[in-house]
Amino acid sequence: MTNVLEIVRHDLLDPSGLTDNQLHKVLHTLAGRHVDYADLYFQSTYSESWVLEDSLIKAGSFDIDRGVGVRAMSGEKTGFAYADDILMPALMQAADAARSISKQGGEQQIKAWHELPGHQLYQPANPLHTLNENEKVAILHRIDEYIRKKDPRVIQVSVSLAGEYETMLVMASDGHLAADVRPLVRLNISLIVEHNGRRESGYAGGGGRYSYQQLLEGNTAYAFADEALRQALVNLDAIEAPAGPMTVVLGAGWPGVLLHEAVGHGLEGDFIRKGISVYSGKMGERVASDLCTVVDNGTLPERRGSLNVDDEGIPTQNNVLIENGILKNMLLDKRNARLMGAKSSGNGRRESYAHLPIPRMTNTYMLPGKSDPNEVIASVKRGIYAVNFGGGQVDITSGKFVFSASEAYLIENGKIGPAVKGATLIGNGPDVLTKVSMVGNDLKLDAGVGICGKDGQSVPVGVGQPTLRVDELTVGGTRAHSDE
Amino acid sequence: MSEIEKYVFDAARIESVAKEILIEAKKQGATEAEVNIALNKGFSVSAREAQVETVEYNQDKVVDIKVYIGKRSGAASLSDLSTDAVKAAVSAACHIAKFTGEDTCSGLADKAELGFDYPKLEMAYPWDITVEKAIELACQCEREALAMDKRILSAEEATVATGTVLHLYANSHGFMGHFPYTRHEMSCILVAKDKNEMQRDYSYTIAVDPKQLESVSHIAREAVERTVSRLGARQIRTTKTPVIFAAEEARGLLSYFVSAIAGSNLYRKSSFLLDSLGKQIFPSFVQIQEHPHLAHALGTAPFDNDGVTTRPNVFIKDGVLQSYIMGVYSARKMGLKTTADAGGIHNLTIQPGKKNLAELLKTMNKGLLITEMMGNGVNIVTGDYSRGVCGFWVENGEIQYPVHEITVASQLQDMFSRIVEVGNDVDVRGNIRTGSILIEEMIVAGL
Numbered sequence: 001m002t003n004v005l006e007i008v009r010h011d012l013l014d015p016s017g018l019t020d021n022q023l024h025k026v027l028h029t030l031a032g033r034h035v036d037y038a039d040l041y042f043q044s045t046y047s048e049s050w051v052l053e054d055s056l057i058k059a060g061s062f063d064i065d066r067g068v069g070v071r072a073m074s075g076e077k078t079g080f081a082y083a084d085d086i087l088m089p090a091l092m093q094a095a096d097a098a099r100s101i102s103k104q105g106g107e108q109q110i111k112a113w114h115e116l117p118g119h120q121l122y123q124p125a126n127p128l129h130t131l132n133e134n135e136k137v138a139i140l141h142r143i144d145e146y147i148r149k150k151d152p153r154v155i156q157v158s159v160s161l162a163g164e165y166e167t168m169l170v171m172a173s174d175g176h177l178a179a180d181v182r183p184l185v186r187l188n189i190s191l192i193v194e195h196n197g198r199r200e201s202g203y204a205g206g207g208g209r210y211s212y213q214q215l216l217e218g219n220t221a222y223a224f225a226d227e228a229l230r231q232a233l234v235n236l237d238a239i240e241a242p243a244g245p246m247t248v249v250l251g252a253g254w255p256g257v258l259l260h261e262a263v264g265h266g267l268e269g270d271f272i273r274k275g276i277s278v279y280s281g282k283m284g285e286r287v288a289s290d291l292c293t294v295v296d297n298g299t300l301p302e303r304r305g306s307l308n309v310d311d312e313g314i315p316t317q318n319n320v321l322i323e324n325g326i327l328k329n330m331l332l333d334k335r336n337a338r339l340m341g342a343k344s345s346g347n348g349r350r351e352s353y354a355h356l357p358i359p360r361m362t363n364t365y366m367l368p369g370k371s372d373p374n375e376v377i378a379s380v381k382r383g384i385y386a387v388n389f390g391g392g393q394v395d396i397t398s399g400k401f402v403f404s405a406s407e408a409y410l411i412e413n414g415k416i417g418p419a420v421k422g423a424t425l426i427g428n429g430p431d432v433l434t435k436v437s438m439v440g441n442d443l444k445l446d447a448g449v450g451i452c453g454k455d456g457q458s459v460p461v462g463v464g465q466p467t468l469r470v471d472e473l474t475v476g477g478t479r480a481h482s483d484e
Numbered sequence: 485m486s487e488i489e490k491y492v493f494d495a496a497r498i499e500s501v502a503k504e505i506l507i508e509a510k511k512q513g514a515t516e517a518e519v520n521i522a523l524n525k526g527f528s529v530s531a532r533e534a535q536v537e538t539v540e541y542n543q544d545k546v547v548d549i550k551v552y553i554g555k556r557s558g559a560a561s562l563s564d565l566s567t568d569a570v571k572a573a574v575s576a577a578c579h580i581a582k583f584t585g586e587d588t589c590s591g592l593a594d595k596a597e598l599g600f601d602y603p604k605l606e607m608a609y610p611w612d613i614t615v616e617k618a619i620e621l622a623c624q625c626e627r628e629a630l631a632m633d634k635r636i637l638s639a640e641e642a643t644v645a646t647g648t649v650l651h652l653y654a655n656s657h658g659f660m661g662h663f664p665y666t667r668h669e670m671s672c673i674l675v676a677k678d679k680n681e682m683q684r685d686y687s688y689t690i691a692v693d694p695k696q697l698e699s700v701s702h703i704a705r706e707a708v709e710r711t712v713s714r715l716g717a718r719q720i721r722t723t724k725t726p727v728i729f730a731a732e733e734a735r736g737l738l739s740y741f742v743s744a745i746a747g748s749n750l751y752r753k754s755s756f757l758l759d760s761l762g763k764q765i766f767p768s769f770v771q772i773q774e775h776p777h778l779a780h781a782l783g784t785a786p787f788d789n790d791g792v793t794t795r796p797n798v799f800i801k802d803g804v805l806q807s808y809i810m811g812v813y814s815a816r817k818m819g820l821k822t823t824a825d826a827g828g829i830h831n832l833t834i835q836p837g838k839k840n841l842a843e844l845l846k847t848m849n850k851g852l853l854i855t856e857m858m859g860n861g862v863n864i865v866t867g868d869y870s871r872g873v874c875g876f877w878v879e880n881g882e883i884q885y886p887v888h889e890i891t892v893a894s895q896l897q898d899m900f901s902r903i904v905e906v907g908n909d910v911d912v913r914g915n916i917r918t919g920s921i922l923i924e925e926m927i928v929a930g931l
Binding site for chain 2: 059158391
């Protein structure tokens with residue numbers, strides 16, 4: 001791991017000649033007698049994106065963002081400032097601003113830094129250089145040609161390739177020193193088909209913490225293209241979705257957004273500490289059927305939601321949130337852990353140096369059960385089989401959550417029937433998993449496109465689940481029972 | 485140059501950075517170039533349990549560069565104004581332009597379209613407030629809220645924030661424009677508890693001029709009323725019913741209209757309002773216009789992201805679509821003229837009706853009042869609409885009880901054409917200004 005620390009020092013500190021001694025001095029200034037904790041977070045992000053539209057490479061961009069965030073905490077108080085110049089004067093100015101949270105002066109000894117060894121879940125390499133520009137442009141054209149050739153009903157294709165190379169270094173007054181080099185790549189394909197005057201869209205994509213080569217290995221890109229086209233064509237024939245409560249079978253993979261909304265957010269430690277989460281005070285209680293075990297696991301190799309260390313330098317963990325239906329653990333950053341007398345669970349994340357770390361999810365999924373997915377569908381007399389979703393949202397206090405199906409089918413007498421139009425599904429977090437009566441043996445994680453927003457901060461995340469049967473969930477279609 | 489431009493941001497220096505970028509671009513082979521710079525300074529505080537919880541100081545620089553080599557383009561952005569960093573970014577953008585395709589519609593606005601004589605609008609009203617005073621206001625807000633109703637369990641937070649932005653746009657046709665603007669906000673998020681039920685809601689105020697912010701006491705009272713009124717929420721049976729979108733949610737409804745007539749979606753054939761110019765979209769009493777120079781409004785701007793002077797536009801007259809929303813690029817793609825809306829609209833306004841919300845409830849008599857929406861189950865390509873909602877069940881023109889865990893669904897085409905009335909309770913806390921909107925019928929899914 002020394003290697004990673006060296007890469008990061010070279011990238012973040014060397015250009016401005018910042019030394020450990022100087023940084024020690026900044027932290028020293030920062031950590032007065034009434035400051036319990038202080039940290040410096042250096043970050044640089046190089047990102048690029050290439051977009052094809054109208055069979056042309058329409059846009060290409062290269063973005064650099066570098067800066068340092070400075071934080072001081074005193075009891076429940078946090079002072080925070082940042083600078084987008086990694087230079088000593090800017091750093092001192094930010095430190096002065098951050099420490100103003102604690103009026104009293106005085107000085108506190110900063111602990112000697114010791115490196116926290118993180119995981120080695122991905123290669124500390126820059127993905128942007130793993131293909132040359134001709135190759136990047138060529139693959140976008142090939143995908144476009146492939147799709148247009150495959151079906152004449154396609155009237156619009158948009159393909160984008162995006163890569164990011166992030167380095168981060170955190171130095172804290174408690175002696176923690178940690179660095180990470182985080183590659184992230186992504187391919188998105190969206191298209192529109194038109195038939196008999198009706199237009200529908202389809203979308204597919206994926207990615208993770210690896211090189212472009214690995215993203216585009218074999219036929220992956222064409223598989224995404226096939227998938228986007230398949231979804232659009234399915235929706236061309238979709239009929240109105242039903243409205244009202246009914247049995248819902250959720251497909252494996254991306255529908256795990258259910259767990260992210262219904263369970264994950266409500267278990268973030270800031271909401272629990274403030275007593276405003278619907279899950280506050282429910283530790284050890286039953287919140288799901290005993291078929292359900294849900295984890296938040298930041299340690300999966302190369303996944304979009306994974307991190308070697310979180311943004312406070314704590315190695316990520318595989319945290320069990322719900323075990324056989326019983327609520328077990330929450331997600332904590334350093335601040336909320338300290339205020340609750342607990343330990344960080346490695347979930348302190350921030351969008352960038354310009355944002356404060358808060359408890360966030362990584363990869364959230366349900367462990368597989370024993371049922372054959374076909375049996376799960378066959379068990380339903382009348383209901384919905386939802387296999388693809390857009391986003392979701394939750395009110396963590398009332399527990400109400402929504403997630404929007406973009407591909408779904410009727411189930412009639414145990415058989416998959418016609419496709420129905422997109423509809424929002426709504427439920428109550430602590431109830432919904434108690435209604436899970438079958439869990440498939442087909443755990444699947446999403447393809448690597450998840451973005452989670454909280455307090456105005458976006459971070460990459462993953463979700464997953466096996467096929468699930470939920471005995472009752474409200475489906476927000478347009479066809480009321482009275483129509484039948 | 486205003487005081488803010490001189491003393492807060494050193495606009496003269498930023499201008500010279502922008503010029504340096506344009507010269508560097510030409511030197512590196514660009515035939516045209518443009519640059520957007522945004523500088524932002526401010527702070528936000530939050531309070532909880534009678535003391536400050538966080539103090540955040542913001543200070544950002546974002547420089548966006550776009551170069552054209554013939555009809556090919558490349559872009560780069562950075563957060564560093566140093567000469568070396570700027571040169572490297574220009575070089576990255578020029579490098580990219582070697583690999584993008586020849587796009588006949590690309591390029592700067594024509595010289596004749598550029599707003600060299602753009603109007604000088606007053607948009608910056610700094611708030612002379614210290615961090616200490618802001619903390620005091622936030623604490624006062626929380627204190628008043630907690631004292632008002634014993635069902636209020638706690639405040640998630642009360643916040644006060646203030647910020648000043650300098651926006652600059654320059655291009656190689658010789659356009660150089662910049663203006664400062666301000667944003668000030670206060671908010672209060674509360675949690676109420678009754679028996680085993682917890683509900684959360686909030687209130688906020690946002691304004692260009694601090695004088696136009698609502699008072700702390702107003703925010704506290706409104707947050708309490710909203711939060712407490714949600715206690716006892718239940719589901720209702722699946723049914724067809726009239727629906728009122730309260731003004732703050734009506735804004736969201738109109739934002740889908742904006743998306744559907746946005747040039748960027750139309751030339752991509754990604755809208756249910758394709759080829760709709762001259763067609764009846766709304767009932768004939770509906771008028772929708774853009775007022776980009778409105779004093780004290782959040783969407784006001786003298787020129788758009790192409791450097792074209794903004795101007796009043798009429799999008800809907802007597803319910804009929806008059807114009808799409810376009811910048812130079814999307815206009816060229818569609819063979820039309822720009823409406824000076826590159827980067828988004830400026831104060832879209834639907835003409836208010838004569839009734840306030842209480843009177844609209846009477847008109848509806850029986851139905852659903854929506855005060856909060858969840859999720860984004862809206863498909864702009866087809867118009868399919870399905871979202872989670874919270875609100876109130878209304879009978880005999882009066883609120884009966886709060887409802888939640890239900891959805892409303894329809895198609896945007898139908899919703900627009902079945903608007904019965906627009907209220908006069910205009911919510912000005914956004915770039916889209918509307919009163920509450922009554923819609924004849926939607927499908928509610930619940931029990």
